[in-house]
Amino acid sequence: MPGELGIIGEWVNQGEAFLMSDDEPGQYNEDSAALLNQKIEDHKQFFENYDRTMEQLKQWTSKPSEGVQPEQLKSLTSRLHKIGPKACRRGFHLKFLEHKCCILAFLNLTENKLRSWTRQCGNEDNVSHVLQQYKAFVSKNKIFQEFHKAFLEFKDVSEDYKNNANLPLHERNEIGNHFDDFR
Numbered sequence: 203m204p205g206e207l208g209i210i211g212e213w214v215n216q217g218e219a220f221l222m223s224d225d226e227p228g229q230y231n232e233d234s235a236a237l238l239n240q241k242i243e244d245h246k247q248f249f250e251n252y253d254r255t256m257e258q259l260k261q262w263t264s265k266p267s268e269g270v271q272p273e274q275l276k277s278l279t280s281r282l283h284k285i286g287p288k289a290c291r292r293g294f295h296l297k298f299l300e301h302k303c304c305i306l307a308f309l310n311l312t313e314n315k316l317r318s319w320t321r322q323c324g325n326e327d328n329v330s331h332v333l334q335q336y337k338a339f340v341s342k343n344k345i346f347q348e349f350h351k352a353f354l355e356f357k358d359v360s361e362d363y364k365n366n367a368n369l370p371l372h373e374r375n376e377i378g379n380h381f382d383d384f385r
Contacts, residue, residue, distance in 0.1 A: 206258070206262050207259075207262060207270060207275070207278065210255055210258060210259050210262070210278060210282070211278055213251070213255050214255075214278060214281050214282050214285065216248070217248065217249070217252075217285045217289065218281065218285065220244075220245065220248060220249075220289075220292070221285065221288045221289065221292055223241075225238070225241060225292070225295065225296055225299060226299070227299065227303060230302055230303045230306040230307065231303060231306070231307045231310070232303070232304075232307045234299075234303045235300050235303035235304050235307060238296055238299050238300040238303060239300055241296055242293070242296045242297060242300060245289070245292060245293055245296060246293070249285075249289045249293070252285065252286055252289060255282065256282060256283075256286070259278070259279060259282055263275060263279065305346065309346075313333070313337075316329075316332075316333055316336060317329070317333065360377050360378075363377065364377050364378070
């Protein structure tokens with residue numbers, strides 16, 4: 203049994219190392235989004251074994267064990283129980299950071315494109331003024347946040363409609379296809 207608990211202990215150590223890693227990107231751009239995407243995949247792959255590891259620990263601790271100190275077993279159990287919620291939180295945080303990188307990269311791209319157009323279309327002072335108006339308009343009106351909010355509400359309403367209106371299968375599928383138009 204001590205060898206089996208050693209395997210769990212190693213998994214717990216690796217899990218804690220994952221959870222203590224610094225996930226904040228130095229820059230919020232497409233490259234950072236790609237790195238975060240890889241971290242998300244690594245995170246999912248590692249922590250998909252959490253429930254199995256928890257079950258193994260329960261099985262092994264239910265048997266009498268020789269050579270294992272009760273304090274050691276209690277510590278291992280406590281550490282494993284703490285990993286689950288922290289892993290869940292980190293998974294959501296990684297997704298948030300990835301999307302933040304994508305949004306900021308998108309904004310940077312559009313800003314650079316607008317600058318390029320303004321250099322081609324007029325003097326830089328006029329274009330700079332237009333750019334400032336654009337930024338103020340987008341920021342003041344929270345264009346992206348409002349679109350996102352509206353999109354999520356539309357998705358929720360559509361899901362309620364699909365699931366609660368007793369629609370035929372082809373109509374439910376058609377509602378789902380509307381979301382493909384936004385991708």
